[in-house]
Amino acid sequence: MKNSRFLILGIFFAIVLSKTQAISWYRFYEMFTFQSFHMFGIIGGAVVISAIFMQLFKYGKIKDINGNKIIPKPKKKGFISTILGGTFFGLGWGISGACAAPIFVILGFQLVPALILLLGALIGAFMYGLLSKKLPN
Amino acid sequence: MDFILEPWPWYVGGPLIAISLLLYFYFGKNFGASTNFETLCTMAGAGRVSDYFKKDWKERDFALLFVIGLIIGGFISAIYLIPNQTVDLNPRTAQELTELGFLNVGNHYFPDEIFGKSAYSSVKGFLILIVSGFLIGFGTRYAGGCTSGHAITGLSSLQLPSLLAVIGFFIGGIIATWYLIPLIF
Numbered sequence: 001m002k003n004s005r006f007l008i009l010g011i012f013f014a015i016v017l018s019k020t021q022a023i024s025w026y027r028f029y030e031m032f033t034f035q036s037f038h039m040f041g042i043i044g045g046a047v048v049i050s051a052i053f054m055q056l057f058k059y060g061k062i063k064d065i066n067g068n069k070i071i072p073k074p075k076k077k078g079f080i081s082t083i084l085g086g087t088f089f090g091l092g093w094g095i096s097g098a099c100a101a102p103i104f105v106i107l108g109f110q111l112v113p114a115l116i117l118l119l120g121a122l123i124g125a126f127m128y129g130l131l132s133k134k135l136p137n
Numbered sequence: 138m139d140f141i142l143e144p145w146p147w148y149v150g151g152p153l154i155a156i157s158l159l160l161y162f163y164f165g166k167n168f169g170a171s172t173n174f175e176t177l178c179t180m181a182g183a184g185r186v187s188d189y190f191k192k193d194w195k196e197r198d199f200a201l202l203f204v205i206g207l208i209i210g211g212f213i214s215a216i217y218l219i220p221n222q223t224v225d226l227n228p229r230t231a232q233e234l235t236e237l238g239f240l241n242v243g244n245h246y247f248p249d250e251i252f253g254k255s256a257y258s259s260v261k262g263f264l265i266l267i268v269s270g271f272l273i274g275f276g277t278r279y280a281g282g283c284t285s286g287h288a289i290t291g292l293s294s295l296q297l298p299s300l301l302a303v304i305g306f307f308i309g310g311i312i313a314t315w316y317l318i319p320l321i322f
Contacts, residue, residue, distance in 0.1 A: 003199045005164055010206015011213065013157045018214030020150030024246040026224045029234070029318075032310035035227040038147050043288060045151015046158070050293035053159050064165045073167045075291050075298040076281045082298045085279025086287070086305020092272030093284075093306065094313025095265065095321070096251065100273065100283035101170035104204050108211025110247050113256040113266055120270020122181070125174035127271075128278040129189035135279065 014105045023105050025097030032094050078137035166199055169286030171277035173204050222246045237322045
């Protein structure tokens with residue numbers, strides 16, 4: 001199946017996050033209390049190098065596997081939604097030390113607690129879906 | 138072999154995450170993780186309750202395979218690749234957490250106080266995780282992305298909404314770690 005490459009990439013990404021400790025609760029506690037450079041180095045490094053890739057995509061130096069130009073999807077606009085949604089996410093991230101991708105990775109480390117986090121996240125996404133038209137943008 | 142089993146330094150993490158993003162785009166898709174929460178809701182039948190979830194989840198089969206990969210990768214890492222989960226913390230961080238009542242600070246990736254038995258044996262422990270999860274699911278969808286989608290993909294492609302979202306992530310994260318964690322523990 002041609003999509004199996006995403007399976008392999010998922011395994012690779014999980015190993016990278018695990019080995020660099022970017023799934024550890026302590027690493028995010030340190031980050032939000034500005035007591036360590038570790039996570040800033042990881043995320044900052046990822047952003048800077050990705051920015052170079054984005055330029056290469058933009059000028060067509062790197063095309064996708066089918067030869068098409070790579071154009072990242074524009075993010076939805078909205079001041080309140082991004083700041084407020086971001087703050088909600090930050091609260092959950094700060095307490096649990098987990099962001100979206102790591103929740104799935106943590107299943108391998110702490111199965112039941114990660115399942116509870118995942119259940120919460122699904123209920124949260126479901127509530128957002130129900131309320132999405134009523135929330136300020 | 139030593140390099141595989143030792144913790145990898147931060148300067149290895151950034152480039153390898155960027156390469157993951159590169160491959161994701163090279164394979165023809167937009168890098169991100171939190172949309173999968175919606176896809177899983179759709180698969181669980183949320184479309185019967187709300188039109189928002191009436192989507193064809195099979196169009197996101199690639200992302201679901203990525204998620205399955207994340208889970209497999211997590212198990213491989215936990216079982217084979219990380220014999221020692223010690224986190225080398227700033228002594229100040231360790232002291233702060235010890236004063237809050239955390240035991241064995243930094244001995245494992247995940248503190249027992251949040252990821253231990255209390256998660257399913259006490260109401261408080263369960264609530265900490267389920268409410269955090271709720272905020273993660275609700276917040277990422279409201280903001281339109283998470284660390285992968287906003288902080289890495291969005292910032293690196295110079296998108297303003299992502300900058301706002303990341304500011305939000307830090308407002309929330311700082312409130313959580315500076316004020317809520319001391320309140321909870």
